[in-house]
Amino acid sequence: MKKRLLKVAVTTALTVAFAVPAFAASANPFSDVPANHWAYDAVNKLAQAGVVDGYADGTFKGDKTMTRYEMAQIVAKAMNKSLNDDQQGTVDELSQEFAAELNNLGVKVDSLQEQVDDMVKVSGDARVRYFAAEDAGDNTDFRARVNFDGKISDNLKFNARLTSGNMNYDGGNGDAGINTANVTFDALGLTNTIGRQDVILAEGYLFDTQMNAVATEIGGLKLVAGNTDANRIYAAEYGFNALGTDLVADYYKNDTADQEIYGLSTGFKLTKNLAINASYYDNNDADATAVSYGVKLNKLGLSATYRDVEAGAYTGFGALANDQQPSTLESGFKGMEYAYDRALDRNTALNVKYQDFEDQDGIDLGARTQATVSVKF
Template structure:
């Protein structure tokens, strides 16, 4: 392609970005058909000439030269409208290799096609869980005290569609694979929601979206089918209120394992300031679980790479006001982009029945002991670690030990997991 034609196309893409400017090139005259495009883009810093002051518009433009132009235009992306940004995204995808050589991290952020952006993650995991004895009706009656090894894999593909400047639709497609059982796979849409921003401070979410309570993931880390309204004052003060069905939330009541499938209302106030991150949570629902839970979590940096963290939750509607708490110490900061970065942590967990409702982050955990209706409380120590082995490849390990229960003489083994995690 002739250089002058490429510049005319880029000028059309960036129309409206700049005003008219003086001619900087000796071989471009006002009578040339692309004169205004050349001088406008030169004034914006999108195109450059040669050291002798010429433009050489009749030369064939190289992919590398065009990538330079695209990179400079990307720096002005916030000045483009949605249609222009979509065209620029397509060009960036076409010239991704050349842009990478220029140090422009387009492909490292999100893969874009028009108004769609793609990202994802996956893992291969080996872990131990408790082996159970069940009746013919499938209900758990007792535990053998032995463990069962499992080897599983997962991949998730996230797709974000930009509807307009204020609204986007997000979907997360998930597929799980069990490499030891006859039932080898399960594929489904884990998340699907629309999010609309009302200015810079307020946004609404509708559909099936993810929610996280606490600092450790022990209380709830899963999806909610419902609606949420969020208010963002600044990094230190954010409020979210919502209503819906909590996906994967299993109740460990006195009658055993239940999944009441009831609606819940919730509120969360959270933020980060300096070395501190916090959240204060409230969940209320009418069900067999009698859920009226208050709780809070805090992470505090101590300096030197150390931090302390913990969560506390109490259910004031259940008999005895059962509570759940965990506290721990961590060191380091694992970064998927920084090979060799790592984090290790140790914590203690104490969970009473009806304070803990499932959907936790832990891979393999003694919290599963609460599925035994005789267990009223479970306590254990937990160690975990993460290290970046290669760019976007993380090794994760967990080990829960010294497990103690209240309400049963059943012996519960230590449990452990190890996984390779990938992001793309």
């Protein structure tokens, strides 16, 4: 087997800062904090990092004596920001120093939280992926996405996401634009989402894509109806626990392609560090099945899975469609898949996947390797 040296490029994490309206200074009910107090250096450090913005005019006067009341208000704002580990440690120390003042601010801090809850929240992720296959060469691509989540009313929320699409290192671009845009609301005990949304079913086997749909959830039951790539789709998933074992039952129907799949997957821990998983899917229309079973060492992030997927036992919208060539899926395949997952840093993860499959007749399909670094912000 031809050896390959994996080279995974790490993307520069995108940073989004939230600006929270500053409080104006008011009467001083506490003792002054001198400019040489340790907290001044700490707040100055946060100000230089853009975590706090100081006074109402947007300035931070590090050489001006502040009241403990003013300082506590600045700490309260910082407590509602997205912080890295170093910044979080500084804010934790400040919150301990001004614990009494923060407690006395109770109503004002709660009001600040309400303001934050009403704001449009911006988050996102970025990904660099290296892919190599014996039958298709290698490739590196990049994708960045930015999410916008907001509250229209107490019972109506919206989501929209911009994506760069998969951009190849050689200049090729994927489909950039808006790939989710939906509203969510509760009614009759159901949580409903209408619009273009992420749909993930059967841990990605049936679905791992976006589609225009209506989705409803209650407890462990999820129902989906929608369209994607000119296909009319209906799906249901129910997850529950029985005797300490997690079980998930799935149903998928593609009216356009006249395809119907039933599935059941399970997972349970043998020990604290060792987990077992298995799944079975049956496409009645094609008389085809897909079976998988494997183990995972949770502490090490290592897993090994055996897959046996007959022709016609996949949907075309799941994770397998991202891993394999269409011709491979159409003829079916079987073999081993190995994966390694590791957190590189806060909000940064590495996933390496190695697949060694043959077709249903025993012909070697060639090894396929994928390495991905993902960053959330």
